[in-house]
Amino acid sequence: MPGLAAGSDILLLAKEADHVVGVALGKRGEEETKLRCVRVLPAYHQSGVGIRLIDRMLHELECERPHCTVAEEMLHIYSRAFVNRYGFALSAVENGRYRPGRLEYAFN
Numbered sequence: 001m002p003g004l005a006a007g008s009d010i011l012l013l014a015k016e017a018d019h020v021v022g023v024a025l026g027k028r029g030e031e032e033t034k035l036r037c038v039r040v041l042p043a044y045h046q047s048g049v050g051i052r053l054i055d056r057m058l059h060e061l062e063c064e065r066p067h068c069t070v071a072e073e074m075l076h077i078y079s080r081a082f083v084n085r086y087g088f089a090l091s092a093v094e095n096g097r098y099r100p101g102r103l104e105y106a107f108n
Helices: 001-006 051-062 070-084
Strands: 010-016 019-028 033-040 068-071 090-095 102-107
Touching: 001 010, 010 051, 019 051, 033 051, 033 068, 051 070, 068 070, 070 102
Parallel strands: none
Antiparallel strands: 010 019, 019 033, 068 102, 090 102
């Protein structure tokens, strides 16, 4: 990933024993600070791993409300925490931004 090599992207891993159970990717740039991706293995959903990854990423990005987008099928997983815990604000809903015919919800 070019951003990791260039130093603009941040990759965080959550581990249980020696196994990766979650990952977060963020971007810190002059023009954009973005929470790019948070994924947690299904066996670790509702365990707090995702929240801890987001908390750590916000700290690393030095930004309380970075830009982020959420695919329509993932909105139910992230929207409550984004709005209630982090105070993120829905700023746009775009059709086809990344995938034809699919909605993408933009925050901040």
